[in-house]
Amino acid sequence: MSSVLRPAISGQDPLTPGKYRPISSHLAIAPPVSVVIPAMNEAENLPYVFKTLPDWIHEVVLVDGNSTDNTVEVARELWPEVKVVEQRGKGKGDALITGFGACTGDIIVMVDADGSADGQEIVSYVSALVSGADFAKGSRFANGGGTSDMTPIRKLGNRVLCAIVNAKFGARYTDLCYGYNAFWRHCLDKIDLDCTGFEVETLMNIRVVKAGLRVQEIPSHEYLRIHGASNLRAVRDGFRVLKVILKERSNRRALRRRPHAMALNSGQGEMS
Numbered sequence: 001m002s003s004v005l006r007p008a009i010s011g012q013d014p015l016t017p018g019k020y021r022p023i024s025s026h027l028a029i030a031p032p033v034s035v036v037i038p039a040m041n042e043a044e045n046l047p048y049v050f051k052t053l054p055d056w057i058h059e060v061v062l063v064d065g066n067s068t069d070n071t072v073e074v075a076r077e078l079w080p081e082v083k084v085v086e087q088r089g090k091g092k093g094d095a096l097i098t099g100f101g102a103c104t105g106d107i108i109v110m111v112d113a114d115g116s117a118d119g120q121e122i123v124s125y126v127s128a129l130v131s132g133a134d135f136a137k138g139s140r141f142a143n144g145g146g147t148s149d150m151t152p153i154r155k156l157g158n159r160v161l162c163a164i165v166n167a168k169f170g171a172r173y174t175d176l177c178y179g180y181n182a183f184w185r186h187c188l189d190k191i192d193l194d195c196t197g198f199e200v201e202t203l204m205n206i207r208v209v210k211a212g213l214r215v216q217e218i219p220s221h222e223y224l225r226i227h228g229a230s231n232l233r234a235v236r237d238g239f240r241v242l243k244v245i246l247k248e249r250s251n252r253r254a255l256r257r258r259p260h261a262m263a264l265n266s267g268q269g270e271m272s
Contacts, residue, residue: 021056023123029130032058034105034185035122038087038095039113040065043074044227049111050078052119057109063087063099092179093200097193100185109182115226116149117180124218125182134187134213137173137205138180144219145175157238161202161245168249171209173217176202177241180220187213199244206248 020028035057037049053060062075065087075082085102087095100108107129111117125136140147150158162176179201191207193200208215 021058023054023056023126027127029126031106031130032104033107033109033122033126034059034061034103035109035111035119036061036063036096036099036103037111037113038063038065038092038099039067039071039075040095041067041069041071042113043067043069043071045113045115045225046071046074046078048115048226049113049117049119050075052117053079053111054119054122057122058105059083059103061085061099061102062113063095063102065090065095089196091196091200092198093193093203094196096200097196100188100193103185106185107182108185108188110179112179116223118221118223121180121218121220122182125180128216128218129182129184132214133216134184135204135208135215136182137175137208137215137217138178138220139173139175139217140178140220140222141174142217142219145221147222149222149224161238161241164242164245165202165206168245169206169209171205171215173205175217176205178220178222180222182218183208187211195244197240199241202241203244203248206245210248 020030021032022028033056035053037060039046039062042049050060060075060079060082062072062082063085064072072084075084083102085098087098089098096110107126109122109125111119111122121138125138128136139145140150158175158177162173165171165176166173181201181204187208190211190213191204193203193207195203
C-alpha cells in the first residue's frame with residue numbers, strides 16, 4: 001500500500017510525472033480517481049456540483065438519464081473532458097451501474113447531481129481508501145457529519161432501517177441511505193450489483209459487509225437540493241429499502257444452508 005501514498009518532501013519534487021497526482025502540498029496519490037455523477041435534468045445544479053470537484057481527479061463520468069434540458073451541454077462546458085454516458089434503462093441504480101462500467105480509474109466516487117454533496121470531501125474518502133479501506137462510506141450521522149435535507153420521518157426511517165441492517169448483517173453503520181460513497185473498482189466484482197432503483201445504496205452497504213470488505217465511515221454533510229424537486233418518497237422508498245434488506249437476509253440464509261447440504265451429500269456418498 002506504500003506505493004499509492006507519497007508525502008511531499010521539502011526541497012524535492014514529490015511527484016513522478018504522469019504517475020502521481022497532487023492532492024495538497026503534502027500529499028500525492030498514484031491511483032486515478034473517477035467520479036460518477038448520475039443526472040437527469042440537473043443543468044441548473046451542475047455548476048454548483050462541478051465547482052466543488054477537486055482538479056486532481058482523473059475523470060468525471062456523467063450518466064445522463066435522458067435529460068430534456070441542457071444537462072449534457074452544461075456538463076461539457078464546465079468540465080470539457082467530461083465523459084458522458086447515456087443511460088439505457090431507468091432508475092438511479094441502473095445509472096450508477098452504467099457509470100461504474102465506464103470508469104477507468106482505480107478508485108470510484110459516487111456524487112449526486114443535485115448539489116447536496118460537497119466535492120471537497122472527496123479527499124477524505126480517497127485518504128481512507130489509500131490508507132487501507134476497501135469501501136469509504138459517507139455518513140451524515142457520524143461525528144462531524146450532518147444534514148440540512150432530511151425530514152424527521154426520513155431520519156426515523158433511516159435510523160430504523162440502519163439498525164435492522166446492523167443487527168442482521170453484523171454491520172456498524174451510523175447511516176444507511178446515503179449516496180456519497182467511494183471504493184476501489186475491484187470491489188465491484190465482489191458485490192455484483194443488480195438493483196436498478198434508489199435502494200442501490202442500501203444494497204451496496206449490505207453486500208460490502210457480506211463480502212468481508214473493510215469499510216470506513218466518512219463524516220459528510222448533506223446540503224439542501226439547490227434547484228428542482230427530489231424524487232424521494234419517504235414511505236414508498238422506505239418499503240423498497242426494507243424489501244432489499246429482507247431479500248439479502250434470505251439470500252444469506254440460503255448460502256448458509258447450501259454448504260451444509262453439500263457436506264451431507266458428500267458424507268452419504270462416502271458411506272455408500
